[in-house]
Amino acid sequence: xxxxxxxxxxxxxxxxxxxxxxxxxxxxxxxxxxxxxxxxxxxxxxxxxxxxxxxxxxxxxxxxxxxxxxxxxxxxxxxxxxxxxxxxxxxxxxxxxxxxxxxxxxxxxxxxxxxxxxxxxxxxxxxxxxxxxxxxxxxxxxxxxxxxxxxxxxxxxxxxxxxxxxxxxxxxxxxxxxxxxxxxxxxxxxxxxxxxxxxxxxxxxxxxxxxxxxxxxxxxxxxxxxxxxxxxxxxxxxxxxxxxxxxxxxxxxxxxxxxxxxxxxxxxxxxxxxxxxxxxxxxxxxxxxxxxxxxxxxxxxxxxxxxxxxxx
Numbered sequence: 001x002x003x004x005x006x007x008x009x010x011x012x013x014x015x016x017x018x019x020x021x022x023x024x025x026x027x028x029x030x031x032x033x034x035x036x037x038x039x040x041x042x043x044x045x046x047x048x049x050x051x052x053x054x055x056x057x058x059x060x061x062x063x064x065x066x067x068x069x070x071x072x073x074x075x076x077x078x079x080x081x082x083x084x085x086x087x088x089x090x091x092x093x094x095x096x097x098x099x100x101x102x103x104x105x106x107x108x109x110x111x112x113x114x115x116x117x118x119x120x121x122x123x124x125x126x127x128x129x130x131x132x133x134x135x136x137x138x139x140x141x142x143x144x145x146x147x148x149x150x151x152x153x154x155x156x157x158x159x160x161x162x163x164x165x166x167x168x169x170x171x172x173x174x175x176x177x178x179x180x181x182x183x184x185x186x187x188x189x190x191x192x193x194x195x196x197x198x199x200x201x202x203x204x205x206x207x208x209x210x211x212x213x214x215x216x217x218x219x220x221x222x223x224x225x226x227x228x229x230x231x232x233x234x235x236x237x238x239x240x241x242x243x244x245x246x247x248x249x250x251x252x253x254x255x256x257x258x259x260x261x262x263x264x265x266x267x268x269x270x271x272x273x274x275x276x277x278x279x280x281x282x283x284x285x286x287x288x289x290x291x292x293x294x295x296x297x298x299x300x301x302x303x304x305x306x307x308x309x310x311x312x
Contacts, residue, residue, distance in 0.1 A: 008095035015111050026284065030285050044222060049305060088123045096121055097131055098241060101140060101150060101219055103210045104248030107174045108152035112234060155295075161243045164293035168236050168282050173283035174276040175227035181274030189226055196222050201261045204251065212251040213244070223283075226271065246294045256293040263289065 073159045086092060097117070100106045107227070114125045121128070132148055141148040168311060177186050185291070196219035203215040224233045250256045263286040270279030 002020070003083035006139070012246075037129075042098065046174070060256040090127040090128060090134075093117070093121060093123055094125045094131035094134050097135060098140070102244040102247075103214050104245065105210065106150045108150050108245045111147055111149045113147035122277050131230050138238075138241070153244075158243070158246060158294060159291070160237060162287060162294070165236075165239050165243060168232065168239060170284035172224050172229075172236065173226040173271060173279035174233060175229055175232070175275055176223055177271045177276040177279040179226065179228050180271055181276070185226060185255045185271075186230070188269070189190065193219070193222055193226065193271065197261065197264045197268055200264060204261070207254075209248050209251040212248045212257065216247055216251070216260070217244070223267065224270070246290070250290055250293045253296075256290075259289070260286070273299060 097106075099276075106112065112132070114128045116271065117128045117132070118125045132141060136143070136148065140151055142151050144150075176185070191304075196215070200212065200215045200219055203212040206212070220236075220240065223234045227233065263282065266282035267279055267286060270282050
């Protein structure tokens with residue numbers, strides 16, 4: 001017997017099987033065009049595809065993945081809303097604490113307890129406990145009596161971080177300029193960098209070191225996003241988190257605060273011109289100058305009573 005059944009007629013004559021109906025796949029509905037006007041509240045975080053992968057951000061308004069192109073990505077990817085970041089959750093507390101560290105709201109060596117943080121943020125102690133556990137694992141806080149303390153940098157640690165940061169930020173500027181030369185950055189992307197430089201300049205003129213540090217970090221994050229390399233960007237975020245205290249200290253220095261606008265404009269000018277060498281040189285020179293300014297500042301040493309750093 002063969003593999004396939006044969007249709008037989010009443011007279012034992014072989015008859016042809018009925019022709020198969022051809023399959024037609026249903027037409028796919030085109031996805032709506034993604035625009036820079038999508039609401040931040042429409043962003044959702046999808047789990048990383050692997051333990052070492054990155055979280056994926058999708059816009060539920062236009063049903064598309066958010067990439068690092070344009071304002072849509074630059075200013076919403078890190079602000080994506082998920083069930084894990086609702087007010088009062090451990091993740092929300094974790095993010096709030098990291099922001100306060102970056103802005104210098106909690107000074108290096110300052111002791112924090114679950115009770116004081118919970119009262120400060122208006123949440124219960126349980127999410128604070130979980131958030132502090134994450135910060136301990138990342139080295140942003142260290143064990144201290146009756147709680148933890150904001151990690152302080154030694155002079156050697158600061159020097160190592162500035163060397164690393166200068167190399168990474170130069171690479172980010174070079175990659176952003178390369179993408180500009182290839183036509184991979186939209187005019188709005190470059191305009192956004194100019195606007196970020198203006199925002200830093202305006203913040204510096206208020207003589208508010210915390211506001212200036214926040215605007216400065218936003219600019220450097222925008223350049224990191226424009227580089228288009230997610231692994232580099234992730235590494236930069238870890239470095240920025242650890243070295244944030246130096247930015248606040250530097251911006252308390254009027255001489256340094258007055259110099260950074262020109263340096264920032266040189267970086268963005270190199271990116272706008274599509275000149276990787278010029279952009280990279282400007283970025284490297286800027287971070288090296290920041291390192292020298294930090295060494296001159298009295299705040300570059302941990303305060304008296306700062307928690308001892310763990311050995312690593």
